Amino acid sequence: QVHLVESGGDSVQPGGSLRLSCAISRSTTSSYFMAGWFRQAPGKEREEVAAIVEVKRGRGGTYYADSVKGRFSISQDKDENTLNLQLNNLKPEDTAVYYCAAADRARGAWYLPGSYMYWGQGTQVIVSS
Numbered sequence: 001q002v003h004l005v006e007s008g009g010d011s012v013q014p015g016g017s018l019r020l021s022c023a024i025s026r027s028t029t030s031s032y033f034m035a036g037w038f039r040q041a042p043g044k045e046r047e048e049v050a051a052i053v054e055v056k057r058g059r060g061g062t063y064y065a066d067s068v069k070g071r072f073s074i075s076q077d078k079d080e081n082t083l084n085l086q087l088n089n090l091k092p093e094d095t096a097v098y099y100c101a102a103a104d105r106a107r108g109a110w111y112l113p114g115s116y117m118y119w120g121q122g123t124q125v126i127v128s129s
Contacts, residue, residue, distance in 0.1 A: 009123030022100030
C-alpha cells in the first residue's frame with residue numbers, strides 16, 4: 001500500500017514559481033516504483049505532467065510532458081520520502097488541480113493515469129494576474 005498527500009498549491013501571477021510536494025508513505029518496498037504528477041483543469045481530462053520511474057536491476061528514467069519541459073522539474077527526496085515538483089515560469093494554462101500518483105508494479109506507460117494504483121487528493125494551482 002502507498003499513501004500520498006500533496007501540498008504546496010497556491011495562487012500566483014504569470015511568470016511566478018511554486019514548489020509542490022507529495023509525502024509518500026509505503027508499507028513495503030518493491031523492485032519497481034513509479035511516481036508522478038498529473039493535473040486536471042476545469043472541464044478537461046486529467047493529463048500527465050512528469051514522472052520518475054525506478055527499476056531495480058533495470059532501466060528507469062525521468063519523464064516530462066512537452067508542455068512543461070524546461071519549466072517544471074520533478075525530483076525525489078528519499079530522506080524525506082517526498083516527490084517534489086518545481087514549477088517555474090508559470091502560465092495561466094498551468095491552472096489546475098495537481099495530483100500525485102504512484103505505482104508499485106509495472107502496468108503501463110508513465111503518461112497514462114491507468115498505470116497508477118495510488119492517488120493523492122490533489123492541490124490547487126491558480127495562475128492569474
